[in-house]
Amino acid sequence: MTTLFTPDHEWIRVEGDIATIGVTDYAQSQLGDVVFVELPKIGRQLKKAEAAAVVESVKAASDVYAPITGEVLEVNETLQTDPAQVNTDAGGAAWFFKLKIADKAELEGLMDEAAYAAHTA
Amino acid sequence: MLARDDQPTPPLKRTPLHALHVARGGKMVPFAGYDMPVQFATGVLKEHLHTRAAAGLFDVSHMGQIVLRPKSGTLADAAGALERLVPQDILALAPHRQRYAQFTNDQGGILDDLMVSNFADHLFLVVNAACKAEDEAHLRAALSDTCEIEVLADRALLALQGPQAEAVLSRFCAEAASLRFMDSKPLPVMGLDCFVSRSGYTGEDGFEISVPASAAEQLATALLDQAEVLPIGLGARDSLRLEAGLCLYGHDIDTSTTPVEASLAWSIQKSRRHGGARPGGFAGAEVILDQLDHGAPRSRVGLKPEGRAPVREGAQLYAEADAADPIGQVSSGGFGPSVGGPVAMGYLPAAIAARGGVVFAEVRGQRLPMKIGSPTFVSPSYQR
Numbered sequence A: 001m002t003t004l005f006t007p008d009h010e011w012i013r014v015e016g017d018i019a020t021i022g023v024t025d026y027a028q029s030q031l032g033d034v035v036f037v038e039l040p041k042i043g044r045q046l047k048k049a050e051a052a053a054v055v056e057s058v059k060a061a062s063d064v065y066a067p068i069t070g071e072v073l074e075v076n077e078t079l080q081t082d083p084a085q086v087n088t089d090a091g092g093a094a095w096f097f098k099l100k101i102a103d104k105a106e107l108e109g110l111m112d113e114a115a116y117a118a119h120t121a
Numbered sequence B: 001m002l003a004r005d006d007q008p009t010p011p012l013k014r015t016p017l018h019a020l021h022v023a024r025g026g027k028m029v030p031f032a033g034y035d036m037p038v039q040f041a042t043g044v045l046k047e048h049l050h051t052r053a054a055a056g057l058f059d060v061s062h063m064g065q066i067v068l069r070p071k072s073g074t075l076a077d078a079a080g081a082l083e084r085l086v087p088q089d090i091l092a093l094a095p096h097r098q099r100y101a102q103f104t105n106d107q108g109g110i111l112d113d114l115m116v117s118n119f120a121d122h123l124f125l126v127v128n129a130a131c132k133a134e135d136e137a138h139l140r141a142a143l144s145d146t147c148e149i150e151v152l153a154d155r156a157l158l159a160l161q162g163p164q165a166e167a168v169l170s171r172f173c174a175e176a177a178s179l180r181f182m183d184s185k186p187l188p189v190m191g192l193d194c195f196v197s198r199s200g201y202t203g204e205d206g207f208e209i210s211v212p213a214s215a216a217e218q219l220a221t222a223l224l225d226q227a228e229v230l231p232i233g234l235g236a237r238d239s240l241r242l243e244a245g246l247c248l249y250g251h252d253i254d255t256s257t258t259p260v261e262a263s264l265a266w267s268i269q270k271s272r273r274h275g276g277a278r279p280g281g282f283a284g285a286e287v288i289l290d291q292l293d294h295g296a297p298r299s300r301v302g303l304k305p306e307g308r309a310p311v312r313e314g315a316q317l318y319a320e321a322d323a324a325d326p327i328g329q330v331s332s333g334g335f336g337p338s339v340g341g342p343v344a345m346g347y348l349p350a351a352i353a354a355r356g357g358v359v360f361a362e363v364r365g366q367r368l369p370m371k372i373g374s375p376t377f378v379s380p381s382y383q384r
Helices: A025-031 A104-109 A113-120 B018-023 B044-053 B075-082 B129-143 B165-170 B174-178 B213-224 B234-243 B285-294 B350-355
Strands: A003-005 A010-015 A018-023 A034-038 A051-057 A061-065 A070-075 A097-101 B027-031 B034-039 B055-059 B064-070 B098-104 B110-118 B123-127 B147-151 B155-161 B184-189 B192-197 B206-212 B229-231 B298-305 B316-318 B328-336 B341-349 B358-363 B366-373
Touching: A003 A113, A018 A025, A097 A104, B018 B034, B018 B213, B034 B044, B034 B234, B044 B055, B044 B229, B044 B234, B055 B213, B064 B075, B064 B129, B075 B110, B075 B123, B075 B129, B075 B147, B110 B129, B110 B184, B110 B192, B123 B129, B123 B206, B129 B147, B155 B165, B155 B213, B165 B174, B165 B206, B174 B184, B192 B213, B206 B213, B213 B229, B234 B328, B234 B341, B298 B328, B298 B350, B298 B358, B341 B350, B350 B366
Parallel strands: B055 B229
Antiparallel strands: A003 A010, A010 A018, A018 A097, A034 A051, A051 A061, A070 A097, B027 B034, B055 B155, B064 B123, B064 B147, B098 B110, B110 B123, B155 B206, B184 B192, B192 B206, B298 B341, B298 B366, B316 B328, B316 B358, B328 B341, B358 B366
C-alpha cells in the first residue's frame, strides 16, 4: 500500500479502487491546534482539486482539496468530536474521507514520500 | 491546503525583545508593521489556557507610549485638554489611576482606543500600535497649545497576565501586590525605572510594565525564569481578549463605530453626558450624547455559535436561516479555548440585539445559528 502526497499537503493512500485522504503531519504542524473539521457529505462527487473539507485551527480555516476525482464513500466522524486528533495522528487515525477512485491515471501526478519530503524541506 | 503569502512586504520593525522571541522559538509574523511572535512552541491553545491557569508574559512593546505634560505645570490643564478628544472624564481621574478611553472623530467614530494614567504631574497614554503615528499627530494638532507631547520610543511594554501574575511580580517589585485593578504608577521593578499598572487585555488579573528598552530583555528573562510563567504570542492574546469580550481596534471598533454602538457606553462617565458637570465638549459629542440618550441604531453583542464551527470576522448575519438580506456581521470570532468552543462578537440592529435569541451566520454557504448574549464569555478575575 503506497502513500502519495499533493503539493497542498494532503496525503492519499490507495487500496484497490478506494483512496483514503488526510492531511500531512507537516500540515498540522503549520496549522497549529485544530479545533474543527468539516467533512464532505457521503455520496458527493468530488472533482480533482475541488475543496472537499475544511480544517480550522485556533488561527484560521483552511480548505482540504480532493487530490483526485471520485465519490465520497465514508468520512471520519470521530474528527467531528475530537478534531485535535489531527494534531496527534495526522497520518493515521485522523484520516478525513474515503473516495471511490474514478480515474487511476490521476494518481500518476502525485508525489511519493521522498518527493514530498523534498517539497517540505 | 495552506495559504502562502508571497507578497513583498516593507521591512518590519522590531521590539527590544525581538531577539529573545527568536531565541525562544517564537513563530514570527508581521503585525502592525512589527515582526512579532504569533506563538511559541507551546502553541496558541496551551498558551491561552496557561495564561488563565498560571501566568503568561506578552510583549506589547509595539504599542505606543505617550506622555502629555501640561505646559502650565497644572495637571488639570492637560486633563481638560485631553477631554476635548475623548468622551471620558479625565479631570476626575485620581492620581495613580488608569482609565480606558477612546479618541473620537467628529462623527462620533473611534479613531483609537487607549489607556490613560494619571501620573500626578503628567498623563501617560498607551495606544494601539497600528494607530500610534496618527494618534501622535492628532495629539500634536489638538493639544500642542497646552501640552508637551512626548512619545516614549525608548521604552518596551510587557504584560504579565494570569492568576499567578501577582505572586510572580511581587518577587521583583514589593509594591505590586498593593496595586488594585486599574492602579497605575511609576515603580521600580528589579530596581529598574518602570511604570506598572494593574491591568491588561486578557480578562485576567495582571500587570502591564513599561520598562526602559535597554533593560527589557533583562526583565523579560527574569520573569520567564519563574516557574509559573510562559511566553505568550499574539495568537493567544487575541483569543484571550475575544473570550473576555474586549474590542480589537480595526476589527470590533473603528472610525465607523461609535463607543455607544460598540457597547462601550460604560466607559463614558456621567460627568461628560447630558445632565453631567461637563456634558459634551469632545469630538463627535452630538452623535454620542444623542445615542446615549436615545440609543444607537446598532449594538455590538456577543454571539455564541450553537455548533462547533468557528464563525470568523466578516461572516454576514441574518435574522432567519432563509432571510435574503444580512442585518449585520461578525467583527471578531474564533475558537475560545477556555470556553471549549467557538465564540464571536458582532454588530446587530439595536432591536434585534435587545430581543436576544438567535441569528444566523453564513459560513461556507451554510447558515449557522448563533445565540445573542454578552460579549463576555469568561468572568474577568480583576482584583478590584
